[in-house]
Every structure is written in C-alpha cells, then in structure tokens.
Amino acid sequence: MELHDVWFVLIAVLWTGYFFLEGFDFGVGVLTRLLGRDRRERRVLINTIGPVWDGNEVWLLTAVGATFAAFPDWYATLLSGFYLPLLLILVCLILRGLAFEYRAKRPEERWQTNWERAIFWCSLLPAFLWGMAFANIVRGVAIDAGKEYTGGLLDLVNPYALLGGATTLVLFTFHGAVFTALKTVGGIRVRARALAVRLGSAAAVLAVVFLGWTQLDRGDAATLVALAVAAGALLAAVRAIAAGREGWSFAFSGATVVAVVALLFLALYPNVMPSTLHPDWSLTVSNSSSSDYTLTIMTWLAALATPLVLLYQGWTYWVFRKRIGTQHIADDASPQEPART
Template identity: 50%
Template sequence: MDLATLWFGLIVFFWSSYFVLEGFDFGVGVLARVLGRTESERGTLLSTIGPFWDGNEVWLVVAGGATFAAFPGWYASLTSAYYLPLVVILVALILRGVALEFRGKHDDRTWRRRCDLGIAVGSALPPLAWGIALAGAAHGLPLDARGVLVGGLGELLRPYAVLGGLALLAMCLLHGAVFLRLRTTGALRDRAGRAVVATAMPAIVLGGGFLAWTGVREGPAEWLVLIAGAGLLAGVLVRRDGWAFLATTVAVGLTVVAVFASAFPALMPSTLGHDLTIMNAASPAYGMRILTWAGALFVPAVLAYQGWSYWVFRKRVVG
C-alpha cells in the first residue's frame, strides 16, 4: 500500500472518530435543553459529557491537521469552497464551548438559560454544516483546474448535500439519546428512553434515505451502507443500553466512511472533469514519510489517553 492510500484511510478514520465521539456530545447538547425540566436536571444531563467533550474535539484537530499535511490540495479546495459553512461551524463550536465552560460560573437563572440555549444551538449547527460539506464534496462540485469552486452558494446546497446534513444531525440526536440512556438513572433515564423513540423515526428516514442514495452511487460503499443501516436499526430496537450505543456508534462511523468511500479514489470529484484524487492532491513522498513517523508516535498516545478517560468516567451519572 502506498503512503497516499494509507493516509487517506487514516484520515477517514480520524473524521469518523470525530463524528462518532462528538456525535453523542452534539446530541446531548441539544437534548439536555429538552429533557431537563429544571436547571439541576439540565446540569446533570450535561455532566454526562463533561469529562469527554473537549477531549473529543481533539479528533477534529487531528483530522484537519492530517488532511492539511497529507493532502494540501484537498484541504485548500475544501476550505475555500466551504468557507462560509466552516465559519458557521467555528462560531458554533466557540459558542458551545464558552457556554459549557461558563454555565456554572454565575449563579443566575437567566444566565444559565442563555448558556443552555447557546449549547443547544452550538451543538445543532456543526453536524448539519459538516454533513452538508462532506456529502457535497464527495458527491461532486464544479471545480476548475486550480481546484477552485466555480459558482455560488447554490452549488453547495444541492439535494444530496442537504440530505447529508439533515441525516447527520438526526443520527447525532439519536446517538446522543442512546448515550443519555446509557449514562443516567431514574427519571432522566426514562426520559432519555422516550427521546430514543422520538429521534428514531427522523434518524431512520433521513439517515436511511441518505445511506440508500449513497449506496446507489459509484464506489465501494455498498457493504458499508448495509452495515451502517443495520446499526441504525439496531440502535433503535436493541433494549440493552451498551449494545444500543455500540450500534449507533457503528451507524454514525460507517456512514461517514461510506461517504468518503463512495468517491474513492477521488477526494473531491469535479463536475467539470478536474477531479482531486489521492495522487494529484497528495504531499511529496518525503513529507508523507515524515508525517507517517509523526503519526506512529502521536496517534497511539491520543487513543490511549481517550481510552483511559472513558474507562475512568464509565459509571452512570446520578442526578
């Protein structure tokens, strides 16, 4: 296997890890405002992601940095084409992070309600915008020979891309509801169970529709689509919390993998015939070798740290 193909696979792993881990964070951030009837209950629901959410965002840094280092042409075209959605994502993540950090710093009901609203909005916008960006980029954009987008905002909001954004948001809500059912007790767990039922239909309809559309496109994504769809259904139907969370994890992760795989070996197909591929967008071989050594040193450290943190904070949160 050449280094360009290896790093494409690793970058897909990094992006799927980000959406799996941040996916339930996003879902909890939206659902906490709905399921928590008091400030104390909302605080308890948000405490389920307290030890994890900022560590989960490390995968965004890893994925973005690896994309820039391994495929600078891909990174440049993606960030220039989706400049506005990326700004929305960054502002939303800043709003969410500030609200999570400062919610408990001021003992005022109005302040906490505003923070809860900021957390909800900051958790809903990123999966929607990321889904639109990644699905649209994999589906194809009018890129010229320089990798520059020809056209306006309408080119970014094609039906497949919009469905991808809505599907990822719906799946994150289901993923978050299953996580809350896994991590809470008593009345909050009962409400989380009802949230699983409430979020199931949008996730199945939007996620299933997006997976079906992805599966009929050219590319080696058919089996990934089938397994992701099975995971989506299992997450709804399985009653054991741990297995249900594993199922939604598989569904979210393989949906992201299927999007990337559907365009392989292209990174960003061009409707004008100027595709960015893993070969013409890759860094020189020397840079790839340095990146590989760096990845061999640091990626296992990130995995070990995150595994340790999830093990330490594995118990249910009691309100």
C-alpha cells in the same frame, strides 16, 4: 498501496473517530432543550459530556491538520470553497466551548439559561452543517482546471446536501439519546430511552434515503456492504434501546456512525473532491497529496503519537464512567462551581 492511499485511509479514520465521539456529544447538546425539563436536569445532561467534550474535538483538530499536511490542495480548495459553512461551524465550536466553561461561573438563572441555549444551538448547527459539507464533497462541486472552487454559497445548498445534513443531525441526536440513557439514572434515563426509539426510527428513514441516493449515484460493492452494515446496526441499536440494553445500543449506534462515514469515504475514493465541471479536474489522492518524503515523516510521527492519544482518551472515559442523576446535582450553582458541573 501508496502512502497517499494510506493517508486517505488514516484521515477517514480520524473523521470517523470525530463523528463517533462528537456525534453523541452534539446529540446531548441538542437534548439539553428537548429532554431536560429544568435547570437541574439540563445540568445532568451537560455533566454526562462535561469531562470529555473537549477531548473529542482533538479528533477534529488532528483530522484537519492531517489533511493540511498530507493533501494541501484538498485542504486549500475545501477551506476556500466551503469558507462560510466551515466558519459558522468554527464559531459554533468556540461559543460552545465558552458555554461549557462559563455557564457555571454565575448563579443567576438568566445567565445559565443563555449559555444553555448557546450549547443547544451550537450543537445543532454543526451536526447539520457537517452532514451538508460531506454530502457536497461526495456529490462533487465546481472545481476548475486550476483546482479552484468556482461555485457560490447557494451551490452548496442542494437537496442532496440538505438531506445529508438532516441525516447527521437526527443520527447524532439519536446517538446522544442512547449515550444519555447509558450515563444517567432516574427519570432522565427512562425518557431518554423513549426518545431514542423515536429518533432512531426517524434516523432510519433519513439514512435509507440518503445512503440509498449515495449508493445509486456513486456506489459500488464496497459501499453496498457499508450501507447494509449501517442499516443493520441502526435497527439493532433501536431494538436494543427499546429493550433497555443501553450498552449494546450505544455500541450499535456507534457502529452506525462508523458505517455511514465509511460509506461516504468509500464513495469518494480515489477522489478527495470530485469536480462537477470536468472529471479530469477532480482532486484525487494522487494529484493533491504531499511528497512521499513528507508522508513518510508524517507516518512515523503518527505511529508514535496515536497510541498515546488513544490511551489517554480511553483512560478519561474510564475515570468518568459512572452514571449520574439529579440527586448528584447541588441545589444552586455558585460562581466558584467548577466548570462543566
């Protein structure tokens, strides 16, 4: 296996980690309006991800940075062709971070409600747009012989991409509902279980159609295995949450996200961005990668830094592992209240 193949796998792993962690993160953000009945319950939901949301986004920064360094042509074509959707995602992530930090700085209900709405919309839109983006990457876009994207914004809005966006949105919200049930006590926990069953059923329908379409269009034996794993894990997650086994359900919902992302990257390889204009103009792992020297240096750096990042993030989740409920929330927020509480 060549170094550019290794880095394709590593980038796939980084995106998988990002969607596994930020997936339930986005899901909880969406649930602040769907599940939280009042300010106190919405604060409970926000507190479940308060200590970890920013750490989850490190995976995105690392994935984008690794793409820039290992596959500069892929990075350039992707960011130029998908400029507006990615810009909207970036704006949402910035506003979402501000909402987490500033929501509790003032006690007024209007102030906190507006920031909570920002958390909702800035969780919903990226969850949808990431699915659209990756669906278009797998499907292929208009790339010419000069590795330039020649399509327009409307070319990215197609039935397959819209289905991909709907699938990731519902799947992430289901993942977030399972995480909420795992991290809370009382009425929120009970309602999160019930909502997770309904969301899981909807996610199963969307995933079967989207992944089946992908399999028919670009699939092989490896993607078929990933499809089977995704379907089995999703059904197991729904059954586990219906039985009140939140830990197993979260493990299975996470496995579903991993299998879905793996299927997309397996369907993509050896391309990184297929061209719909001519197969020879597609960006591949070989014609869009950096030099072997660059990839070698990156490999050594990744081998040294990755274990430290994993240990630190694992320690964070361990420290904040306890369940919370409305009884842990103070009556009124104050300007001195710490962020993300």
